[in-house]
Amino acid sequence: IILIGDKGRRRKPLARLGSYKPIPFRGWVVDLERFMMYSSLLCIAAYLGISLSPMPQLSLIACALCGLSVGIMWPGTFSKASAALPKGGTAMFALLALAGDVGCSGGPTLVGMVSNAFGGELKTGFFFGILFPALLLAGIAFLKSGRSNPGEQAGRARGDAEA
Numbered sequence: 001i002i003l004i005g006d007k008g009r010r011r012k013p014l015a016r017l018g019s020y021k022p023i024p025f026r027g028w029v030v031d032l033e034r035f036m037m038y039s040s041l042l043c044i045a046a047y048l049g050i051s052l053s054p055m056p057q058l059s060l061i062a063c064a065l066c067g068l069s070v071g072i073m074w075p076g077t078f079s080k081a082s083a084a085l086p087k088g089g090t091a092m093f094a095l096l097a098l099a100g101d102v103g104c105s106g107g108p109t110l111v112g113m114v115s116n117a118f119g120g121e122l123k124t125g126f127f128f129g130i131l132f133p134a135l136l137l138a139g140i141a142f143l144k145s146g147r148s149n150p151g152e153q154a155g156r157a158r159g160d161a162e163a
Helices: 032-052 056-084 089-117 122-128 131-145 150-162
Strands: 002-006 009-015
Touching (some): 032 056, 056 089
């Protein structure tokens, strides 16, 4: 038997050997924008820890925190994109994958180039890497403000014209 928790309430069996009867599962409701913003802040703090820590052990712990903080960013981006463009289809996900590939290769390259420019000092490159979670934080704040949804603004304009 595999047990699942339901928001701190009693546990329910998810599956039993030989049983094909599905048991419904109610998931957690998470404010994705807030979660991604806090993850971006944790990532910025981790980059600061990596770049400014005098002890290598603390820098290593900060690397682990950075890995923890970026765990929601890519799936959250996919979720936000599919919610904003429900008919985006395969082309949207292909472009997201392409952007991810560019980011995964370009980001470390840029950090390495900055490190080389400063005499091979990797901590300086990591300090420059704060730019990436800061850009994500700014983008989420911009989206949260509601100014960047042209489809919604066009809908409001049509609604105003009809009224």
